[in-house]
Amino acid sequence: MTTERNIRLTVNGKAYESLVPVRMTLVDFLRGELDLTGTHVGCEHGVCGACTILVDGSAMRSCLMLAVQADGASLMTVEGLADGPELHPLQRAFQRNHALQCGFCTPGLLMTAYEFLRDTSNPTEEQVREGISGNICRCTGYAPIVQAILDVSQEAG
Amino acid sequence: MKPARFDYYSPSSRDEALELLGQYGDDAKILAGGQSLMPMMNMRLVRPKVVIDINRIAGLSHISPRRDAGLAIGAMTRQRELERSALVLETAPLLSWAIPYIGHFQIRNRGTVGGSLAHSDPAAEIPAVCLTLETEFELANSGGERTVKAEDFFLNHLTTALEPVELLTQIRIPQTVGNWRWGFQEVCRRDGDFALVGAATMLHLDDKGICLEARITTFGAGGTPMRMDAAEVYLSGSSVSTDDRSEAARLVSDALDPISDIHASAKYRQDVAGVMVRRALEQALLPQALPFNEGEDAA
Numbered sequence: 271m272t273t274e275r276n277i278r279l280t281v282n283g284k285a286y287e288s289l290v291p292v293r294m295t296l297v298d299f300l301r302g303e304l305d306l307t308g309t310h311v312g313c314e315h316g317v318c319g320a321c322t323i324l325v326d327g328s329a330m331r332s333c334l335m336l337a338v339q340a341d342g343a344s345l346m347t348v349e350g351l352a353d354g355p356e357l358h359p360l361q362r363a364f365q366r367n368h369a370l371q372c373g374f375c376t377p378g379l380l381m382t383a384y385e386f387l388r389d390t391s392n393p394t395e396e397q398v399r400e401g402i403s404g405n406i407c408r409c410t411g412y413a414p415i416v417q418a419i420l421d422v423s424q425e426a427g
Numbered sequence: 428m429k430p431a432r433f434d435y436y437s438p439s440s441r442d443e444a445l446e447l448l449g450q451y452g453d454d455a456k457i458l459a460g461g462q463s464l465m466p467m468m469n470m471r472l473v474r475p476k477v478v479i480d481i482n483r484i485a486g487l488s489h490i491s492p493r494r495d496a497g498l499a500i501g502a503m504t505r506q507r508e509l510e511r512s513a514l515v516l517e518t519a520p521l522l523s524w525a526i527p528y529i530g531h532f533q534i535r536n537r538g539t540v541g542g543s544l545a546h547s548d549p550a551a552e553i554p555a556v557c558l559t560l561e562t563e564f565e566l567a568n569s570g571g572e573r574t575v576k577a578e579d580f581f582l583n584h585l586t587t588a589l590e591p592v593e594l595l596t597q598i599r600i601p602q603t604v605g606n607w608r609w610g611f612q613e614v615c616r617r618d619g620d621f622a623l624v625g626a627a628t629m630l631h632l633d634d635k636g637i638c639l640e641a642r643i644t645t646f647g648a649g650g651t652p653m654r655m656d657a658a659e660v661y662l663s664g665s666s667v668s669t670d671d672r673s674e675a676a677r678l679v680s681d682a683l684d685p686i687s688d689i690h691a692s693a694k695y696r697q698d699v700a701g702v703m704v705r706r707a708l709e710q711a712l713l714p715q716a717l718p719f720n721e722g723e724d725a726a
Contacts, residue, residue: 272435292435292478293428295469314429315466316534328507328536334465335537336458338435339482382533403618404531 277341281306282350290337297321299337300347308348308377312406319405322378323347329385348377351384359425360384363418371409379405383419393423430468437480441567444481445594449569451477452591458482459503459542462534487541487596490514496602502541502595506553510535519560519600521609521627525552528611531619541595544580547587550621550647552613554581557598558652559627559644565597566590574599581651605639606632610707613647614699616690622647623691626679626703630667630711638662643675643707648685648700655679658704672708676701 278287281304288303295314300306300323312320314333321332324346351358360380363369370376379402386393386401393401398419399412407415438444448455456475458464459482467473481487487503490512498518500509509515510526529535529543529552543553544564557564558577566573566589580588589595613625624647631640641662646652658675665671680701687693 273432275435291428293430293433295429295465298428314469316462316530319531319533322533325537329533330537331462331533333469334461336435336461336465336480338437339461339480385532400618401532404533 275338275341277338279340279342280344282346288337292336292338294337295333296323296335296337296340297332299340300332300345303337306347306349310374310377312374312378317406318375319378319382320375322381322405324381324385327385329382346381346384348380351380359422360387360418363421363425364415367414367418367421369410369414369418375405375407375409379407379415383422387419387423387426391423391426393420395420398423429471430465431471431474433475434477435480436477437483439483439485441484441486441594441596442569444479444484445567445569445592447477447479448592448594451479455479455591457545457594459545460505460538461542462530462538463542463546463548481594488539492518493599493602498600498602500540500598500600502539502544502597504540506535506538506540506543507532509540518602519556521560521611521629522553522556522600524609524611525556525627528552528613528622528625534619540598544598545587545589545595547581547585547651548621549584549650549652550623550625552611552622552625552646555625555627555644555646555652556611557600558654559629559642560600561642562601563599564595565599566593567596568592568594572596578654584650586650603629603631606634608632608711610710612703612707612710614703624648624685624696624700624703626700626707627652628704628707628711630662630708632667636666638665638667641667641675643679643704645679645683645700645704648683648696653683655682655704657682662708667708667712672705675708676705679704 297311310320312318316331316334323332398416455477458478458480487501489501491499493499516523562577564575575588608630610628613622615622627644629642641659643655643658658678680697683697685693685696
């Protein structure tokens, strides 16, 4: 029986070790324990996509994983996108296209787009829309987000 | 902290997991991909005393050809792996086609085939496909194993033949021999939502296009996915003509007694289930059936 566990994991290339309550979700661990508040927590049942991060390279909902389940894993959060002061091409494209207003959905959309573009070269607009269908944005109407992602795919072209 | 307090175990072997299940039974919940269990725990709709996390057990995740033909798929195989598997597409295209309808890719990256089956949401895709493919499920407990057919597995809304001490370890999909055609259709309000209603079909045709065997399953139209016996019998021996397909759709609608809820009325589900069956049959007859029927509204 355990209600707390020691975990080791890597987040954005940095190693962490921490004693966590077993019922703590991964997103709460990132925000509350590691102070990585870039990842947002919205619906807490996997629908809104705000908490999407990469777990061993795959985009997942960090509200639907326990922190203990990330023991040994390598995570990437929105804080891992920029290279120092140099923004990631996705971040630059979001800025350029006004693909965010309140910014709540942005971390999840960026991490979703990261995996989507890695796996889909030269996507069509329809493919982009399908790719981000698991992330809810209530400000933009999606059009600038779709354009930003298309921009990056064309830059990479 | 969102989930209520629980004791957590992450066994590294199947035997260890089965021993824990034997010990805790009804007090324990198996945590597979967590894409259904975690939301319910976060909202405290479920408060298990014990969580047995089976993500660290080796050997539960695999897609393998069976010696006697067909496929064996480990319960912890992620849905995304099925979606990307050439072997699944070749052996059971119906399963490949249905997977993209499950949630969103971030959900499929984590969600598992066994988790979907054990959870058994009446509107879920994998249970409906397994019922159509006449899949067998391997259930293990600390004393041994048994095999249950899909038709005997789904009992009611979120209820399966799994005993509290049993673990679903693997599914077996039989090989189909001959000219089989496949169709999968569902309708939902938004991309990635649970289906309001859907249909999976398989047709075995002879070289003259006469139907030797038809399998038709509806889901989201009752407590479990259901095979539509009257429509299946009707289509056997037919040429599955336009009229035959319409008659099969009518037989399906007549056989259903779905529920009304905030998402759709019973009448809507009943009518659209027929439409889904008709379209899935049309899809099965296309020379190269497509996985998606996009940009077209239901009914």
